[in-house]
Amino acid sequence: MDAKSRILGILKQRKEEGVLQSELPKLANLSKSTVSEVISTLEADGWVVRNKVTKKSYRIWLLEHYPNPLKNTFRVGILKASEYPAIIMAAKKLNGIVKVFDNSLELTRALSIGSVDLAASPLFTQVLFASLMKNIVIFRIVALNGSGVVMGKTHCKKIGTTELSTMELNLKKLNKNWDFVYFKSPERMIESLRDGEVDGIAIWEPYLTELNKEYEVVKFNELIGDFPCCSLAANSKFLNQNRNLLSRFLQEFDFYCEKIGLDKNETIKAARELSNYIGFNDKLIRKSFSSFVFNRILTNENVLEFVEKEVFLRRESIQPLLRLECLRPKS
The missing domain is CATH 3.40.190.10 (Periplasmic binding protein-like II)
Structure with a gap:
């Protein structure tokens, strides 16, 4: 792996925390001069943001993870x-x-x-x-609408959803006696449905249209109107x-x-x-x-x-x- 890829990989892992430039030689197993040269190139090309922390210390972030706005960039x-x-x-x-x-x-x-x-x-x-x-x-x-329930069984008891989401809110509106199982990603939720861990899932498009090929799907707006x-x-x-x-x-x-x-x-x-x-x-x-x-x-x-x-x-x-x-x- 070249020096640029090593440094970018470290910055990607650190996300909003960023990394001190002085840490990078040890973390990337590179010389100080190589780190300085790569960072200067990345900064000039718009890949990273470098802020002075003290007189001789800089913290560096990937542009996409920099925790502050930048002029004329979004x-x-x-x-x-x-x-x-x-x-x-x-x-x-x-x-x-x-x-x-x-x-x-x-x-x-x-x-x-x-x-x-x-x-x-x-x-x-x-x-x-x-x-x-x-x-x-x-x-x-x-937009309005765009989500619904995918039914793995005719009579559902456990329903997969995401926390503090439109899906969770709409499920509660339906006033069903369901037990909610919370997931952090739609892929994990679908996997759980296929494994039988849950009886159904509340999910959004285009997952809803894709899953309609193999499961019964009910759109929320058909039950509660536009939302x-x-x-x-x-x-x-x-x-x-x-x-x-x-x-x-x-x-x-x-x-x-x-x-x-x-x-x-x-x-x-x-x-x-x-x-x-x-x-x-x-x-x-x-x-x-x-x-x-x-x-x-x-x-x-x-x-x-x-x-x-x-x-x-x-x-x-x-x-x-x-x-x-x-x-x-x-x-």
Whole structure:
């Protein structure tokens, strides 16, 4: 393994913690001069961020894990889901960095600590983090619907789900006498279903469409009506430093929300681009788009009603952190 690969591997493992440059020679088994040369090249190429800690000491991070915003740069986090064509296309248009996470808690935590600048994660999860941390601001609802229950048995007792997610919230709305088993990744949840550890799972697209080939699937919106899934939020520090960049991103996002499902060419392009990040076949992704409503505009008041009714939080705790009408044309 060459010197560059060794250093990048160490930085990837350290994530938001970063590493002192003085530690790298020992950790990578390299000379100080080689480390200094490689870091300077990586910094010039935009791979890493280097901050002075003391007069002679520097801490280094991979750009994607740096826990602070950078001027004219943004990192957007998504889940492994087909809900994000407009996010992906807007990020591509503005040369943003896209990071894919296994679950909503990890993604929303990354937004809160600043290792992503924007995040598309469940509204339910973002509202909870926003009310506690007061450092994220919600700007858009990404889409409605897009999840459901996969039934391994006719009569289910144990249901797999993810913690503090739209799936968990919807399962509780159904008021079934189910025992929940929590998983950190959709792949592990599916494996558990196939092994018989759980009788069914609550999961999102495009897993839902894929699993419908072998299991009975019931979409949540068929049982409880339309519901908001993910919302798009920004870290407050990023907002303060990159308002113009965020405004451009929101404009591009709104543009693509109107195109997906209605403009065939744009829909095909978006599915292919999203496929590069989440790893599913683009035709499966395109098919799963029909489970979502991408162009429904929700207001601050809509979200406040959701918060009071479904999350049982007082609107006063979340109202200052909602800006869903930002850059929307006035009627």
